[in-house]
Amino acid sequence: MLYTTIFWICFSLWIYALSVLKRAKLAGFYFIVGSIGLFATCIFLFQDYLVWLFSAVLCRSLRPIGLFTGLFSTVNDNLIILKRPLETLYVYLDFECSGVIETTAFFGLIMFYPLYTRKERSFLALTGIAYIYFANFFRILLIVGVLQLGGSTWFYFVHSILGRLFFYVLIITLYYNVFTRSHIVQKYLQRLEPGATLA
Structure with a gap:
């Protein structure tokens, strides 16, 4: 209860700070405060659900490979079992292995990155989340x-x-590609627009 109260106080202060920074047109501070606040909010409110979701999706994606190769099996959407001649190994997909930290950190950063439009940020958020998932999968x-x-x-x-x-x-x-080469990314995204020319 105490942690929840503290969170909502901090959340209210975060929203207020964002409104002040936006009115003051302090884009750099707005980006930093916004990114950190959104990351913290996602972790506090959705951590348990996101860990379960990411681990379950990861485990279910790995299951066909395990069945096809016979090298491992998956159990309960968060456990990988490897059976070797002299030992059985258990790999548990927990908070660290789920990719939640990296995904929510990227989401927080891209949602407040000032060099992209709202549409570009939404597209890059979805693309980045998919990229991080596949990186974690491999x-x-x-x-x-x-x-x-x-x-x-x-x-x-x-x-x-x-x-x-x-x-x-x-x-x-x-x-590196999303946050330091924004002009290249924007040019590429513009080519994906309906009716855009490839010139």
Whole structure:
């Protein structure tokens, strides 16, 4: 109850701060305050649901690959089971593995990024969320593949080092293209407009 009260007080102050910054035309501060506030709001209000949703979608997407290859099986929309000759490994898709942090952080940033129009931000938000999902999908596949080949002794390396390195290189690539090459992205989006010429 206390945390909920504190949240709604902070949420009200955030909305007020945004209105002040917008009237003052302080675009940089508006972007920073807006992004952080939206990220915090999404995490506080929707964390449990988003973790369940992302883990379930990820697990169900992996299920056909597990059935086809026979390398692993999925259980309860958040658990991957790998059966090896001498051991059985369990990979639990929790808050960290779900991609919720990266997705909500990107969503918060793009929704307040001042160099894009509202339509462009909406398109990039959907595209970015899909991109992050597939990056995470291939990260989990990488982790599962290495564990199936090397066993539990490889868990720390593949989960904490190799998997994260693979995932964050892809995330940095997304951020670099969306937030530092906005003129190129806008030119590309304009070509996707109905009736646009390719000149």
